[in-house]
Amino acid sequence: MRSHYCGDLRASHDGETVELCGWVHRRRDHGGVIFLDVRDRTGLVQVVFDPDTVDAFALADKVRGEYVLKITGRVRLRDEAVRNARMATGDIEVLGKALTILNEAQTPPFELDEYSAAGEEVRLKYRYLDLRRPEALQRFQFRSRLTHAVRAFLEQEGFMDVETPVLTRATPEGARDYLVPSRTHAGSFFALPQSPQLFKQLLMVAGFDRYYQIAKCFRDEDLRADRQPEFTQIDLEASFVEEEDIMGVAERMARTLFRELLDVELPEFPRMTFAEAMNRYGSDKPDLRVPMELVDIADLMDGVEFKVFAGPAKDPKGRVVALKVPGGADLSRKEIDEYTKFVGIYGAKGLAYVKVNDLAAGAEGLQSPILKFLTEDAIKGILERTGAATGDLIFFGADKAKVVNEAIGALRVKVGHERGLAEGDWKPLWVVDFPMFEEEDGRYYALHHPFTMPKCDPEELKSNPEGALSRAYDMVLNGTELGGGSIRIHRPDMQQTVFEALGIDEQEAREKFGFLLDALKYGAPPHGGLAFGLDRMVMLMTGSDSIREVIAFPKTQTAACLMTNAPSPVDNQQLREVGISVRKENN
Known part of the structure; x- marks a missing residue:
């Protein structure tokens, strides 16, 4: 049905007669001349219809967005003043000579461009339209x-x-398997x-x-x-x-x-060993673009009266860490509260911090609601071990090691990227x-x-x-x-x-x-x-x-397909054939 793809046309095709098929990406009517941006999987090309081609012009006048068209026309160079450097086909246009409407289309439920404000649920419900967007x-x-x-x-x-089988037997733990009932072996199941x-x-x-x-x-x-x-x-x-x-x-x-x-x-x-990764970054998949690291301070805290720190410091399964945020002293109370909510997702009960407003001023240059609970030696040890400087902020994590690693490890990545501290584009290990x-x-x-x-x-x-x-x-x-x-x-x-x-x-x-x-x-x-x-x-x-x-x-x-409404109930006949009955739970 076509001789060329829309996005493949270039200045070298000047003068050629081409047949194109695609969707109407945009329609414009400029003073009696109709412009159609026609799209296929290779890109866009501008097609022009003027009143001289009476039948094609009349049809072009009826065309709307996402109509499916077949177009016959001649490639010509655009005038220098109207060439579009943002389009691969921007040096040329196609002068339409014949047009066939292969299918009409309703107005889509959202704009098919990169600036679409549609939510993900709407886009997934109409995924076949979402996939028409060029960036998709x-x-x-x-x-x-x-x-x-x-x-x-x-x-x-x-x-x-x-290729290996897709129908197999359940795995050792089994809880994460999708089960497939067997019709020929009643009461038995395959697993995906x-x-x-x-x-x-x-x-x-x-x-x-x-x-x-x-x-x-x-x-x-x-x-x-x-x-x-x-x-x-x-x-x-x-x-x-x-x-x-x-x-x-x-x-x-x-x-x-x-x-x-x-x-x-x-x-x-x-x-990097697993032990080193967990110790330095709280994660076995550390983002090395963020230079901040977790610093163990349990030995500095096991003697303080502050039970939030002293308890995990004395617990063999506990961990107490400090995380220095360079330049973080300018964080507002609201921003710190947001980070406190964030670590709560991982089970952390709170997020203590110290702002280093003036390192040279000693304790007087620090700002934190927990300072009164810490000894002078503990404060000195924290500052030395973290290498804190004036203008920095130190976050603390104290709990079971698993909670601290997950919460402060995730906080490290979030703060690092939000504060612009990440370095480099790609950091493998x-x-x-x-x-x-x-x-x-x-x-x-x-x-x-x-x-x-x-x-x-x-x-x-x-x-x-x-x-x-x-x-x-x-x-x-x-x-x-x-x-x-x-x-x-x-x-x-x-x-x-x-x-x-x-x-x-x-x-x-x-x-x-x-x-x-x-x-x-x-x-x-x-x-x-x-x-x-x-x-x-x-x-x-x-x-x-x-x-x-x-x-x-x-x-x-939620593991659902909004487009097909899967998973869905099946009728009793199908269930009987595989020997299954569904028990409805009473709410």
Whole structure:
């Protein structure tokens, strides 16, 4: 139906007769001449209809925004005075000779431009219209280019694209699985995969050596800006490798993507242990663009009478930290109150602070409601340890270590960016040496997953599970975890030891993972891998605020699709076929 795309026309097409198809982006009537900006996925071109072409002009007069048209016309150069340098096609226009209205359109519920004031719910309800906006389309063109570059890179590195099942069995914990009832096996369920983890390990046992997949994954969990119930990851696994091999491939891929798609050379990837990251930044995915760090001051506070500080200082599971904000003494009381509300989201009970108005004046130069509770030695120690100067402000966190890390760690990033303290555009790093387990409610849970190889032998793991480190690694960029992976367990005795540490006895292990344990007996090679969050990567590289902006048809934060009204009830006939009855809860 068309000879050219709208956005591809240039001055070199001057004099050519072209056929175009697209949507009316804007219509203008100037003194009897009608101008239509016609849009397709490549961009816009201006089409002019004058009264000399009677039939086409009459139709153009009826056209309105978002009508679908086919146009035949002749490309001509615009006069120098009216050329538009902001448009790729701004040097030319098309003189319309024939016009066909392929479809009419109602007035959209919001303006289809970057300045649309429509809320996200309205845009998601009419997502097919929202995606017509040029900046939305550009994100998906970028995503397409990125996935193509990923495939090209991994194929060149010797990886083979293999699809793994989408219908599988429930994971060990199970609570985050989406379940699919089986009609042919009444009372039994499939689960949608949270990752292809076990299948890619089995491919290594099968001798495939290097596997990759751009895999759809599913997780039924509370949502945030960078989470969705269904998401896509770049999944890879390789045999006969150490950490450096996998990290090297992943780092080279990240560098290649940034170089080819953004013309950016990523800086060095420093290595940082989990313990160091938590100690300095309160996070295992620190944003290194913000130079501020958490400073431990528990030893300065265990003797003060202020229980808010002294209690956590004496608690083995507590933490007391200071966070210096350069130039922060000009923060108003209202701004400090807003930051206090912010840390409350993470469970902090308050946010103490000290303003350093004049360092040379000693205690007289400080301003804070908590100064009366602190000893002279404590104040002196805080100022020295934080390196505070006149004009700075010091925030404090005191609570269980988990609360302090999450609250003050998040505050550090928020204040750093809002105060313009962030430095550089891209700051990547590797976080390594994660603990194997985290303890909660008197039992251990795998920090990554139970198939991660520890850095010790089975006997050491049995004797000191809480001190065991894993052979895991996360790639972090600007405070976002881009990808994570590990060297996997390839020996049955080690896998059984990890299961025992997690409270999974031999019978349960056999029931849930018998197929894996059997496979490990048949010559499983040492292997490891990594998975990148594709949606997160596109979000970061396009400067989007949420992964919902880079997923074609995303769910809301309540895991609902406003466009299709999913999830939705199903009729009783369908339920009977899979042997399910729905029990309605009494409110």
